[in-house]
Amino acid sequence: MIKARTALAGTHFDMGNWACAEGAIAAGCNFVAGYPITPASEVANYMAKRLPQVGGIFLQTEDEIAAICSVIGASWAGCRALTVTSGPGISLMQENIGFAVSTETPIVIIDVQRLGPSTGVPSIGMAGDIVQVARGSHGDYQIIALCPESPQEMFDLTIRAFNIAETYRVPVFLMADGFIGHMREQIIIPPADQIDLVERRVPTVADPMKRQDFLDIGVAPMPVFGKGLQAHVTSSCHDEHGMRNLTEPAVMHRYVMNPIQKILTHRDQIVEVREDYVNADLVLVTYGTVSRSARAAARLARNQGLRVGTLRLITCWPFPEEAIRKAASRVNNLLVLENNSGQLYPYIRAEAAHASRVEFLGPQFLGQIHDPNAILEKVKEMLA
Amino acid sequence: MTRTELTIAGLGGQGSILAGMMLGKAAVAYDGKFATHTQAYSSELRGGFAAAWVIIADEPVEYPRVIHPDILVAQAQDSIDRFASSLKPGGILIMDTDMISNIPESVNGVFRIPATSIARNEVNEPVTANIVMLGALCKCTDLVSRIALEAAIQEMVPKGKTEKNMDAFRLGYERVKGA
Numbered sequence: 001m002i003k004a005r006t007a008l009a010g011t012h013f014d015m016g017n018w019a020c021a022e023g024a025i026a027a028g029c030n031f032v033a034g035y036p037i038t039p040a041s042e043v044a045n046y047m048a049k050r051l052p053q054v055g056g057i058f059l060q061t062e063d064e065i066a067a068i069c070s071v072i073g074a075s076w077a078g079c080r081a082l083t084v085t086s087g088p089g090i091s092l093m094q095e096n097i098g099f100a101v102s103t104e105t106p107i108v109i110i111d112v113q114r115l116g117p118s119t120g121v122p123s124i125g126m127a128g129d130i131v132q133v134a135r136g137s138h139g140d141y142q143i144i145a146l147c148p149e150s151p152q153e154m155f156d157l158t159i160r161a162f163n164i165a166e167t168y169r170v171p172v173f174l175m176a177d178g179f180i181g182h183m184r185e186q187i188i189i190p191p192a193d194q195i196d197l198v199e200r201r202v203p204t205v206a207d208p209m210k211r212q213d214f215l216d217i218g219v220a221p222m223p224v225f226g227k228g229l230q231a232h233v234t235s236s237c238h239d240e241h242g243m244r245n246l247t248e249p250a251v252m253h254r255y256v257m258n259p260i261q262k263i264l265t266h267r268d269q270i271v272e273v274r275e276d277y278v279n280a281d282l283v284l285v286t287y288g289t290v291s292r293s294a295r296a297a298a299r300l301a302r303n304q305g306l307r308v309g310t311l312r313l314i315t316c317w318p319f320p321e322e323a324i325r326k327a328a329s330r331v332n333n334l335l336v337l338e339n340n341s342g343q344l345y346p347y348i349r350a351e352a353a354h355a356s357r358v359e360f361l362g363p364q365f366l367g368q369i370h371d372p373n374a375i376l377e378k379v380k381e382m383l384a
Numbered sequence: 385m386t387r388t389e390l391t392i393a394g395l396g397g398q399g400s401i402l403a404g405m406m407l408g409k410a411a412v413a414y415d416g417k418f419a420t421h422t423q424a425y426s427s428e429l430r431g432g433f434a435a436a437w438v439i440i441a442d443e444p445v446e447y448p449r450v451i452h453p454d455i456l457v458a459q460a461q462d463s464i465d466r467f468a469s470s471l472k473p474g475g476i477l478i479m480d481t482d483m484i485s486n487i488p489e490s491v492n493g494v495f496r497i498p499a500t501s502i503a504r505n506e507v508n509e510p511v512t513a514n515i516v517m518l519g520a521l522c523k524c525t526d527l528v529s530r531i532a533l534e535a536a537i538q539e540m541v542p543k544g545k546t547e548k549n550m551d552a553f554r555l556g557y558e559r560v561k562g563a
Contacts, residue, residue: 369448
């Protein structure tokens with residue numbers, strides 16, 4: 001761990017998108033490429049002004065495909081790189097998200113989600129991309145995605161996203177939405193010397209045949225370009241040295257499985273959940289902005305003598321299956337709340353339904369997070 | 385826990401969302417409270433609908449939406465048509481009488497201020513109508529302190545326009561009538 005070099009320390013009242021940008025600056029981000037899209041544009045807009053002040057580069061590309069390609073290239077040139085978009089942009093980026101996974105490239109992708117499918121409603125937030133970010137690129141892989149619930153967490157979790165990306169050499173998603181992206185709240189930025197950053201490990205041996213650059217479940221150092229290190233980087237099936245290999249089944253197996261195992265074997269260090277359901281008869285399972293409705297509903301319920309708790313998935317990928325199983329083993333009723341038609345619900349049910357009753361509730365109107373009173377009604381129905 | 389919810393709405397260009405930001409800034413930066421500000425607007429640059437929702441509380445705001453506001457600040461008839469029926473029973477309405485002719489009978493606590501004509505004819509800066517409304521709001525409620533709101537406004541208006549905006553604020557504070 002090293003300390004951040006710069007941070008806009010103080011108490012601020014600003015947008016989630018602003019907090020995300022300042023989080024990236026504090027995390028040492030020095031390259032951002034993007035294409036403007038509501039409700040994510042403020043991050044790019046602000047970064048275009050802010051990055052040159054700290055010696056970084058902002059690149060407005062012709063589209064989202066070029067944006068993610070630039071970011072992958074910048075990471076291989078040693079930059080801490082980020083791109084920011086919304087759902088339509090993520091759809092365009094999917095092919096190269098697979099490229100980043102395959103080449104074990106640390107990047108941060110901010111998805112300020114909006115109501116869809118397709119162009120949908122630009123300014124209204126909805127958690128519509130939760131599964132597409134994990135399953136949208138072809139082939140088999142694991143992804144890491146974090147779900148903030150406030151502008152403050154858009155700052156905190158952007159830093160965490162960079163640290164995870166650098167620790168495991170993977171793309172990491174921050175799954176914000178238009179509601180918190182455009183929400184203004186108190187944002188506390190600590191002094192730089194209180195922000196811990198993970199430094200990238202770079203090898204020193206020049207010859208790639210004498211190093212392991214890829215497929216290390218324990219995470220290989222990254223032979224970034226520009227330091228006299230020879231390296232071969234390909235998204236086609238490759239061996240531990242990065243050499244293309246389309247003939248040996250054992251190499252193909254490791255090419256797919258080792259990056260997956262790299263994430264799954266570190267699941268305990270990566271996954272973060274917030275559990276508050278001791279002695280509960282029902283637990284509200286949520287992630288992202290809806291978590292705030294859930295806590296408000298749990299409070300209303302407790303005030304009426306109902307034993308209702310909450311389980312919040314701060315990391316939604318890799319899927320926190322152990323936390324779900326634990327809740328199911330202790331509480332008889334799980335109510336899953338999502339600002340979509342129920343995207344994580346099947347995953348949660350798969351881990352919980354053997355031990356407890358699992359139901360789903362969406363908001364009255366998609367895009368508007370749940371009214372706590374509507375949650376309370378459903379809770380009463382389940383506990384009746 | 386005290387939690388006060390406010391909707392401030394108007395037409396695009398009237399500065400409703402900016403006024404909401406000033407309230408939140410005043411609460412967080414100068415009154416030491418917590419605030420959540422959210423917003424919505426149509427895609428027209430001028431004349432479409434625009435609204436901000438502000439929650440001010442002594443503790444961190446848990447549920448971030450405003451469904452039934454305690455206070456509605458309305459800068460246009462459209463704002464009344466959209467939001468007057470959502471006011472909490474006993475809630476108060478602060479309205480720009482230059483822009484609004486009809487209000488529903490269900491609303492009891494009404495404060496009136498001709499904000500647009502004050503901004504246009506007395507401040508000589510039509511764009512300060514939102515600041516006139518903030519002055520009126522500050523007089524009619526204890527949502528934020530006058531010192532805090534004035535400081536937030538000074539921080540957020542363009543340099544060189546501070547005096548005009550302070551005039552607008554003072555006129556709103558002095559001229560508001562009702563309830």
